[in-house]
Amino acid sequence: MKAYVLGEFEREEALLEATRELRGRIQGTLDLHSPYPLHGSDEALGLPRSKVPLVALVAGVTGAAGGYLMQWYLSAAAWPLNVGNRPPHSAPAFIPVTFELGILFASLAIFIGLLGGFFGFPRLHHPVFEVEAFRSASIDGLWLSAEVEGKDAEPVAAELRRLGARHVAIVPEAQR
Amino acid sequence: MSLRTKTIEDAHALEGTPVLVGRPDDRALTESLLAPVLEPTRKGFLLLLAALMCGMGFWILSLGTTLFVGIGAWGNNIPVAWAYDITNFVWWIGIGHAGTLISAILLLFQQRWRTSINRFAEAMTLFAVAMAGIYPIIHLGRPWFFWWLIPYPSTNQLWPNFKSALPWDVFAISTYGTVSFLFWYLGLIPDLATLRDAAKDRTRRIVYGIMSFGWRGSARHWQHYRIGYLLLAGLSTPLVVSVHTIVSFDFAISQLPGWHTTIFPPYFVAGAIFSGFAMVITLMIPARRLLGYQHVVTPRHLDNMAKVILATGLMVTYGYVMEHFMAWYSGSGYEAFAFLNRWTGPYAPVWYMQLSCNVLAPQIFWFPWARRNEVVLFVVAILVNVGMWAERFTIIAVSLHRDFLPSSWAMYAPTWVDWGLLLGSIATFGVLFLLFLRFLPAIPVFEVKELRRELEHGGPTSHAEPGAAEVHR
Numbered sequence: 072m073k074a075y076v077l078g079e080f081e082r083e084e085a086l087l088e089a090t091r092e093l094r095g096r097i098q099g100t101l102d103l104h105s106p107y108p109l110h111g112s113d114e115a116l117g118l119p120r121s122k123v124p125l126v127a128l129v130a131g132v133t134g135a136a137g138g139y140l141m142q143w144y145l146s147a148a149a150w151p152l153n154v155g156n157r158p159p160h161s162a163p164a165f166i167p168v169t170f171e172l173g174i175l176f177a178s179l180a181i182f183i184g185l186l187g188g189f190f191g192f193p194r195l196h197h198p199v200f201e202v203e204a205f206r207s208a209s210i211d212g213l214w215l216s217a218e219v220e221g222k223d224a225e226p227v228a229a230e231l232r233r234l235g236a237r238h239v240a241i242v243p244e245a246q247r
Numbered sequence: 248m249s250l251r252t253k254t255i256e257d258a259h260a261l262e263g264t265p266v267l268v269g270r271p272d273d274r275a276l277t278e279s280l281l282a283p284v285l286e287p288t289r290k291g292f293l294l295l296l297a298a299l300m301c302g303m304g305f306w307i308l309s310l311g312t313t314l315f316v317g318i319g320a321w322g323n324n325i326p327v328a329w330a331y332d333i334t335n336f337v338w339w340i341g342i343g344h345a346g347t348l349i350s351a352i353l354l355l356f357q358q359r360w361r362t363s364i365n366r367f368a369e370a371m372t373l374f375a376v377a378m379a380g381i382y383p384i385i386h387l388g389r390p391w392f393f394w395w396l397i398p399y400p401s402t403n404q405l406w407p408n409f410k411s412a413l414p415w416d417v418f419a420i421s422t423y424g425t426v427s428f429l430f431w432y433l434g435l436i437p438d439l440a441t442l443r444d445a446a447k448d449r450t451r452r453i454v455y456g457i458m459s460f461g462w463r464g465s466a467r468h469w470q471h472y473r474i475g476y477l478l479l480a481g482l483s484t485p486l487v488v489s490v491h492t493i494v495s496f497d498f499a500i501s502q503l504p505g506w507h508t509t510i511f512p513p514y515f516v517a518g519a520i521f522s523g524f525a526m527v528i529t530l531m532i533p534a535r536r537l538l539g540y541q542h543v544v545t546p547r548h549l550d551n552m553a554k555v556i557l558a559t560g561l562m563v564t565y566g567y568v569m570e571h572f573m574a575w576y577s578g579s580g581y582e583a584f585a586f587l588n589r590w591t592g593p594y595a596p597v598w599y600m601q602l603s604c605n606v607l608a609p610q611i612f613w614f615p616w617a618r619r620n621e622v623v624l625f626v627v628a629i630l631v632n633v634g635m636w637a638e639r640f641t642i643i644a645v646s647l648h649r650d651f652l653p654s655s656w657a658m659y660a661p662t663w664v665d666w667g668l669l670l671g672s673i674a675t676f677g678v679l680f681l682l683f684l685r686f687l688p689a690i691p692v693f694e695v696k697e698l699r700r701e702l703e704h705g706g707p708t709s710h711a712e713p714g715a716a717e718v719h720r
Contacts, residue, residue, distance in 0.1 A: 102465050102466060102467055103465070103466035104463055104464040104465055104466070105464050105466065105469070106273060106277075106437070106441065106464060106692075106693055106696055107437075107693045107694070107696045107697040107700065108466075108469040108470075108472070108473050108697065109466060109469070112466040112469065112470070113466070113470050116466055116467070118466075118467065118470055121470055121471045121474045123471050123474045123475045123478065124474060124478060127475075127478050127482075131482075141398065142409045145398055145406040145407075145409070146406070146408075146409050146410070149406065150404065150405070150406055152408065154408055154410055154411070155410075157410050161410055164409060164410040165409060167415040167418065167419065167489070167493050167496070168409060168414065168415060168418045170485075170489055171415075171418040171419050171422040171486075171489065171493075172418065172422070174422055174426060174482050174485070174486045174489075175418075175421075175422040175425060175426065177478075177482055178425070178426045178429050178430075178479055178482055178483075179425070179429070181429075181475045181478055181479055181482075182429040182432075182433060182475075182479075184475075185433070185471055185472065185475045186460060189468070189471040189475075190460070190462075190468050190471070192460035192461055192462075193457075193460045193461055194460070194461040195456060195457060195460070195461045196461070197461060197463055199463055200463070206444040206445075207444070208444070208463065208464045209437065209440045209441040209443070209444045209445075209462070209463075209464050210273060210274055210277050210441060210444055210445060211272065211273030211274045211277065214464075
């Protein structure tokens with residue numbers, strides 16, 4: 072059974088310091104929770120580079136290529152219609168829609184990809200919300216959470232207290 | 248006076264007023280910024296909302312008349328087939344562009360003063376685009392077939408003509424509306440979570456909780472979030488330029504004197520930013536006082552916005568001069584006549600109104616006192632809004648009413664439905680904006696906290712930022 076160990080830190084530096092120290096020592100997943108992005112949290116958690124730009128690039132190129140192909144197919148292949156004696160396949164006239172569809176696909180991919188893929192949302196309930204004091208994580212609190220095996224929870228909580236955390240709490244996952 | 252205080256004062260003199268007054272702690276900042284959302288509804292709000300709802304009723308009545316009677320309810324005729332409807336469309340779309348400029352382009356340029364006003368400006372964009380999108384649809388004549396513009400495999404076996412500017416408009420406006428919404432909502436998510444956690448009652452906790460999708464401020468999420476947000480800003484920047492360029496193509500790719508010119512795309516984009524910043528100032532000056540946002544929207548913001556208005560006003564003026572130069576230089580009698588007709592024709596008063604509002608009025612912003620005086624700012628912003636509407640009317644209706652053949656010349660006069668669609672849309676925009684101010688955080692709370700942190704610690708790209716830091720030292 073998994074458990075979450077939570078602790079609140081007073082200062083940004085103390086939080087990042089504690090993260091660096093715990094990361095190598097405990098078995099489990101560390102995470103930080105803060106009302107605004109913290110400088111240095113990626114490095115402290117040892118996160119790899121984000122794949123969001125790749126998702127955006129692939130979707131944008133797909134949207135633009137698909138947009139151009141659609142216009143070519145509809146105007147020049149499926150039903151060529153003579154309008155003002157312009158060529159059925161007229162590349163300059165296809166640029167606006169191609170561009171817009173590229174942007175549209177990239178933006179949708181970023182938004183849906185972030186929420187559904189990278190964040191795993193919607194997830195309205197999460198064990199960290201069990202702790203009432205955790206409400207401060209979106210207001211002014213700096214929290215550290217560790218997802219560990221149930222038997223490791225107590226030692227990790229003790230570590231957190233030693234590193235200066237307040238409101239240290241253990242949430243067993245079964246509680247959800 | 249110690250040397251340190253003196254240095255800070257010198258910095259004040261050089262840098263102007265701060266972008267954030269005082270250094271409140273995160274909880275105080277959250278409380279002050281969320282107060283308009285979490286406090287009980289004020290009487291004044293309800294009164295204002297009721298007044299604007301009456302205007303919205305006028306708008307709905309005008310829309311209904313257009314649907315039941317048809318385009319004949321408007322003053323449009325041949326040759327003036329485009330008049331108030333397309334004027335309103337271009338005007339609203341232009342207003343929307345400043346929101347994207349503030350939120351995206353200024354983000355990429357790392358302009359700190361954008362932080363407190365970007366959410367406000369993005370909401371303005373959304374509602375302006377919503378208003379703008381109505382006009383081309385009702386102008387179709389049979390608006391219930393508007394979906395014929397979307398390429399889908401129908402039994403008609405007909406497809407949109409991609410060589411026409413109308414389908415370009417459909418793609419540009421719908422992409423712009425969608426991307427603006429995504430950008431705005433992505434920025435809102437952390438603040439919705441803050442609202443969920445700061446709210447005292449169960450209903451708000453549930454509603455804002457659902458709207459925030461379960462955001463828990465995780466560093467693993469922030470990492471992707473920041474990059475995704477920056478990428479959306481990067482995508483919005485060329486998008487906003489493309490949208491008004493495509494809108495200007497509606498005119499520029501035709502052959503009508505007064506429309507057929509290559510300067511239109513940049514000139515339209517500059518005009519869009521010009522009118523949009525004027526609208527931000529129009530809305531912000533009352534809002535910051537009524538909602539108590541003076542510590543995050545400071546005279547520094549107003550000053551900077553006034554400078555943008557002055558700069559884009561000069562670009563628009565350059566556009567006017569160039570149009571006249573090209574009319575003369577082209578050697579085309581029709582072109583020359585179209586521009587002479589602006590000065591001496593039957594609609595000359597509109598042209599003089601346009602010149603005095605767009606060219607003369609912003610010149611007052613050369614003086615620093617004018618950029619800091621809220622009354623002057625408000626009045627000039629209103630004048631610019633009026634002037635930009637007049638500009639679009641001049642381009643559209645005044646060019647049309649005297650085309651090539653004198654036998655087809657005609658005058659245009661708006662009917663009450665035309666006025667209802669213009670004035671009613673302003674009221675509807677106001678209703679949407681008031682509801683936004685009441686139910687959503689108009690100032691991005693998490694970004695202001697981040698800004699405060701950067702100002703205190705001196706971020707990676709910071710220069711000395713003046714502030715009230717000395718109070719705490």
